Amino acid sequence: MPNTTQNAPTNVEEIATSMQDTVLGIWADFVNHSPFLVMGALILLFTWGISALAARLMDASLRHSKMRGSLRELFVRLLSIGIWITGILLAAMVTFPGLTPARALSAMGIVSIAVGFAFKDIFENFFAGILLLWRFPFEKGDFIECEGISGQVEHISVRQTLIRQTSGELVIAPNSFLFLNPTKVLTNLPRRRITIITGIAYGENVTEAVRVIEHAVDECRTVHKDRPLEIFPQAFGASSIDIEVTWWADPTPVDVRRSRGEVVTAIKGALDEAGIEIPFPYRTLTFKHPLETVSLEKSEGEIS
Structure with missing residues (x-):
């Protein structure tokens, strides 16, 4: 019968020796390879500096041209991306001496496919951003x-x-x-068209009302005179003749609100001054059977 008591320490010593040799081999390989790792890190650091400097110089040079801001920013970012891709490839080939440019590009292609599937939304937003900046x-x-x-x-x-x-x-x-x-x-053009609907009573002269409204709107400061002022009777409303008033003003939301407020105030004042009624809603009630009327005097006599 074998003596397991004597073999056990021997097995433990062999395992410990094997682990020690493995760890020492890994450490020796790391120490021997450390100059390549340091050189790769220096290349990445150098790439970061070159990318920042090139982007700054290109942005400064393009600012003197008539190029749009979004297109200038796109060119700067594409330049930075190109520098970083070149730097990463160079750092990988220096860190791993057996890596050739063809193998590096092949590996990058495989990695990009895997990363593309994993981060689909990020890359979708990335390419959409490039198209937005370009277009x-x-x-x-x-x-x-x-x-x-x-x-x-x-x-x-x-x-x-x-x-x-x-x-x-x-x-x-x-x-x-x-x-x-x-x-x-909303601000694609320097002018923006605004439309409101005003109304006059059915008993008023429509032609005269249009003339009064046109004069009032034309006097408004926020209405641009280089675009036509359009005023048209539009429809028979429930209580009024509806008149459409259209003009052009500055395009920002606050400019639109400011211009609308000025025009509404001017139209109200002009119609009031001309004696043209802006009616309240009228309601005409029709009953199926005639209503019985009782005089007030008769009612008071019956009560007394």
């Missing part, structure tokens, strides 16, 4: 409206857009949301 449907400072979100664009990045609503809240909208949904650019 420039709106710029920083524009007022936009998309799916119930309305406000001023504060910043456009490659992943998201910051929108400051007129009530003060900040909305962080993914670029894919703005790219895939219809978006109104």
